Amino acid sequence: MADQYDAVVVGAGATGGWAAKQLTEAGLRVLLLEAGSDIPLSEFASAPAMPGLASRQHIQRTLRRSYSATTRNLFVDDVSNPYTTPPERPFFWIRGQQVGGRSLMWNGMTIRFSDYEFKPSRFDGYGPDWPIKYSDIAGYYDLVETFLRVHGSYENLPQAPDGRFITPIPFTEGEECVKQLVESRWSDRRVVAARGVRRIQPLGSGDEWPSFTAQGSTLEAARRTGRLTVRANALASRIELDPRGHRARRVIAIDKMAGGSEFAVETKFVILCASTIETTRLLLNSEIGNGSVLGRFLMDHVNCYISGVAPALAGKPLQGGLAGSVGGFIPNFRHGDSRPRGFIRGYQVKIVVQRALGESRNFRMEECPFFFSACGEMLPREYNRVSVDARTQDAYGVPIPHIDCKMSANEERLAVDALEFMSEIADGGGFVVREEGPLNALGLMVHEVGTARMGADPETSVVNHLNQCWEVPNVFVTDGSCFVTSGWQNPTLTMMALTVRACDFIGRRLKPDDWLGA
Ligand SMILES: Cc1cc2nc3c(=O)[nH]c(=O)nc-3n(C[C@H](O)[C@H](O)[C@H](O)COP(=O)(O)OP(=O)(O)OC[C@H]3O[C@@H](n4cnc5c(N)ncnc54)[C@H](O)[C@@H]3O)c2cc1C
Numbered sequence: 060m061a062d063q064y065d066a067v068v069v070g071a072g073a074t075g076g077w078a079a080k081q082l083t084e085a086g087l088r089v090l091l092l093e094a095g096s097d098i099p100l101s102e103f104a105s106a107p108a109m110p111g112l113a114s115r116q117h118i119q120r121t122l123r124r125s126y127s128a129t130t131r132n133l134f135v136d137d138v139s140n141p142y143t144t145p146p147e148r149p150f151f152w153i154r155g156q157q158v159g160g161r162s163l164m165w166n167g168m169t170i171r172f173s174d175y176e177f178k179p180s181r182f183d184g185y186g187p188d189w190p191i192k193y194s195d196i197a198g199y200y201d202l203v204e205t206f207l208r209v210h211g212s213y214e215n216l217p218q219a220p221d222g223r224f225i226t227p228i229p230f231t232e233g234e235e236c237v238k239q240l241v242e243s244r245w246s247d248r249r250v251v252a253a254r255g256v257r258r259i260q261p262l263g264s265g266d267e268w269p270s271f272t273a274q275g276s277t278l279e280a281a282r283r284t285g286r287l288t289v290r291a292n293a294l295a296s297r298i299e300l301d302p303r304g305h306r307a308r309r310v311i312a313i314d315k316m317a318g319g320s321e322f323a324v325e326t327k328f329v330i331l332c333a334s335t336i337e338t339t340r341l342l343l344n345s346e347i348g349n350g351s352v353l354g355r356f357l358m359d360h361v362n363c364y365i366s367g368v369a370p371a372l373a374g375k376p377l378q379g380g381l382a383g384s385v386g387g388f389i390p391n392f393r394h395g396d397s398r399p400r401g402f403i404r405g406y407q408v409k410i411v412v413q414r415a416l417g418e419s420r421n422f423r424m425e426e427c428p429f430f431f432s433a434c435g436e437m438l439p440r441e442y443n444r445v446s447v448d449a450r451t452q453d454a455y456g457v458p459i460p461h462i463d464c465k466m467s468a469n470e471e472r473l474a475v476d477a478l479e480f481m482s483e484i485a486d487g488g489g490f491v492v493r494e495e496g497p498l499n500a501l502g503l504m505v506h507e508v509g510t511a512r513m514g515a516d517p518e519t520s521v522v523n524h525l526n527q528c529w530e531v532p533n534v535f536v537t538d539g540s541c542f543v544t545s546g547w548q549n550p551t552l553t554m555m556a557l558t559v560r561a562c563d564f565i566g567r568r569l570k571p572d573d574w575l576g577a
Contacts, residue, residue, distance in 0.1 A: 061323040064090040064288070066565070067310045068330045069295045069341065072160015073551050074538045075332035076277030077203070077558040082330070083284040085566025090288050090324055091281075092312050094333075095156035097291040098132075100268055103163060106132040115139070122153050122503060125164055133163050141453060142336075142460045150462040151502035152336060158291055160334065161505070162273040167256035167383045169209050169552035170407070171200050171220045175394045176546035182394060183403045187439070189543045190515040190524040193220065199556040199563070207276060209552075210384040211254035219251070219390035219548075227252035228385050233372045233412030233427060240487050241389060250387045250410055255549075258383030271383070292316045296457045298329055298345040300531060307347075307534045313455045328533050328565055332558065335539040336445050339510040340460045343447045347531050348511065348521045356512055357443040357462070358545040360504040361406065361435035361470045365481050367493035369412060372427035377415045386411035391547045393476075402472040406435030407547050408481060429490055433477035434504065436547045437470050445510050464501050474498040506550050508542035526561035537561045 065087035068078045075091060082089045106129050113120065119134035120126050126134060135154040144150045155161040174193045180186040197220070204223040211224035230238065230252065238250035256271045268275030281287040292315040299309040309323045331338040335357075342348050379385050386409060393405030412429040443465065447458040478497065485492050514520020517529035522541050528534040537558035539550055546553075 061309055061325045062090070063325045064088050065326065066090070066328040066330060067092060067324055067326040068332055069310070070094075070160060070331070070333035070337065070538070071158045071273065071278065071289060071291075072155070072332065072334060073162040073165065073273060074554050074558045075160065076162065076273030076281070077555050078330045078332050078537060078562050079281035079287055080277040081559050081562035082566055083281045083286040085562070086286070087328075087566060088286050089281070090290060090326070092293045092295050092310065092324075093158050093289065093291045094294040094315070095158065095291065097158040097289065100266070100274075102132065103268070103272075106130065112136060118151050119153060121151050121500070122505070130164060133157065139454065142462060143451065144462050148463060148465050149500060150464050151500055152462065152507070153502060153505045154334070158278070158289060159273045162271065165271070165551060167258050167271045168253065168549040169204065169207070169222075169255045170388070170390075170548035171222055172196075172546050172548055172553050173218050173220050175218050175391075176544050176548070179404070179544055185403055185438070187514065187519070187543055190513055190520075195524075196553075196556050196560060199560045200552065202559055203552060203555045207256050208270065209254060209256055210252070212252040214249065214251050216249065216251070216390055218394055222254065224254070228257070230387060231378050231413035232375060233369055233429065234387050234410055236372075237410050237412055237484060237488060238387065241484060244487060245392070247395065248389055248392045250389055253384045253386050253388055253409070255384035293322075294455060294457065295333070295341055296321070296344065296455070298341070298347060298531075298534060299323075300347075305531065307531050313457070315455070319455045328535065330535045330537060330558075330562065330565075331540075332538045335507045335510055336460050336462065338536055338538055338540045339445045340447055340458070342511060342521070342528075342536070343445075344458055347534060348528055351517060351521050351529065352441070352512065352519060353521050354445045354510050355441050355443070356439040356509040357445055357464050357507065358437040358439055358509045358542070359464070359501050360506040360545060360547075361437055361466070361474050361477070362433065362496075362499040362504045363474045363478050363481075364430065364432035364496040365478070365485060365492050365494065366416070366428065366430040367485070367491045368426040369429050369488065369490045370427075371489055372413055374425055375413055375427050377413055377427075379414050385414060400472065400476060402469045402476065404436035404438065404469075404473065405547055406433045406473060406477045408433050408477065429485070431481040431484060433474070433481060434506075434547055434549065435470070435473045435477055437545050438467060439509055439512075439544060440467060443509075466498065466501065471498060506539075506545070508539035508545050508550055511536045511540035512543045513541045514543065525564050526557060535561045535565065
């Protein structure tokens with residue numbers, strides 16, 4: 060006999076935690092399947108020495124800004140978790156496989172999308188648009204921000220809508236200087252306080268899970284309902300449909316601690332929160348959505364940066380670290396710019412001055428470091444694709460993803476523009492640039508989205524405006540795979556808000572019994 064639950068959520072990371080919270084609070088009995096282990100707080104706070112792990116992380120360790128001896132246990136072992144790419148087009152797929160997923164490593168920056176991202180064709184004629192508009196999701200952004208306690212300042216900018224903020228973290232003197240410089244030189248640009256949750260450094264130094272992790276926020280709330288069961292080391296391998304192929308009936312998973320044996324769970328709803336590429340792998344392996352554009356339109360973000368020192372501020376005390384809601388950012392200003400530039404869409408620039416920048420940056424304590432980093436939109440292209448080949452499998456016999464993705468000339472030109480702009484700010488402030496990072500390799504922004512996109516037409520999308528699979532409406536895809544455009548904003552807040560919205564729909568407007576026996 061298979062176990063029975065009202066809903067099975069696949070993936071216990073940043074979005075899976077929200078699905079678990081929303082559904083259990085609505086009264087559903089939820090099973091959360093997580094491929095990785097349930098690490099204790101002590102392992103999060105201080106990484107155990109895992110002999111040989113670093114040598115098995117040839118992809119993870121390329122994420123210089125966050126991968127270190129103290130965090131490496133949160134990143135996957137690349138040898139045991141294979142995927143393929145064309146040799147000439149690498150994609151650096153950065154993953155966390157444990158309860159909490161990458162919520163244990165994320166920097167916590169949260170910026171809302173606006174209708175410039177949901178309805179881009181209205182502004183530059185280039186589609187597709189999302190089937191939802193900003194006002195459809197605004198209330199769910201409110202809910203997520205309130206629960207997570209997002210810092211930010213009220214600015215009334217149409218391209219970066221204000222949220223439900225608690226007080227912003229103050230600028231340093233150096234950041235204040237950049238704000239004055241930028242706003243006096245360019246009337247269309249603003250330096251605003253970073254938006255996001257507060258991260259503590261070093262990771263997890265207290266005796267409770269910090270609130271930026273799923274364990275310290277959403278999962279804790281879901282557990283309090285008494286209706287959540289978490290099953291770790293359980294890799295969902297496929298979804299089985301009813302005989303007519305209209306409804307998901309069971310989720311089949313592999314128990315990694317029991318020699319890779321399979322088990323089945325019966326359910327009324329399946330919510331896929333396994334992260335963009337894993338969710339698409341599961342859909343492909345389940346042959347759901349195959350007739351559509353499933354796997355196509357993979358996107359990451361364009362990233363380039365400059366860093367160095369600000370001689371005029373040498374000797375000033377450094378305040379806090381780089382991660383989280385510190386410093387400022389310049390919201391995209393290219394959306395209203397009709398001058399021909401050889402690219403469409405735009406980017407944000409993160410501004411951090413006079414803060415400790417982490418072990419990988421090259422400065423002495425008496426110097427005043429700065430770091431400017433651009434995060435820009437990547438356009439959806441049909442040829443950027445995730446696929447599976449039944450002949451190439453992981454250790455459990457599950458076909459692995461093949462990722463074939465490249466930047467286009469639009470992204471390259473956008474990166475050139477962003478680097479020029481950041482260099483102009485540095486020149487204007489008398490800053491000395493020591494390191495310049497041109498266009499990043501794909502994957503390294505860790506903002507992968509697309510491949511099971513939303514839409515108004517089943518021919519050109521995988522899920523509808525409520526994240527329901529067109530073909531199998533009791534399967535919901537709510538992580539980044541449902542994204543239609545990548546925007547210039549860090550994506551996780553939008554993934555979370557979409558997850559809450561879809562689960563709110565399940566919990567409040569659908570009666571689970573409607574699906575029984577269908
Ligand atoms: C260093 C770093 C900094 C970042 N900073 C930011 C930031 O500031 N702002 C921002 O917006 N984003 C940031 N991100 C990205 C952010 O972490 C991700 O967008 C977010 O975690 C995605 O949420 P998710 O739930 O889709 O996936 P994850 O959080 O990765 O969780 C997915 C979970 O699903 C599990 N899983 C996968 N497949 C299966 C399966 N078949 N069966 C069972 N379980 C499965 C995985 O093991 C994992 O635990 C950052 C990422 C990193 C690594």
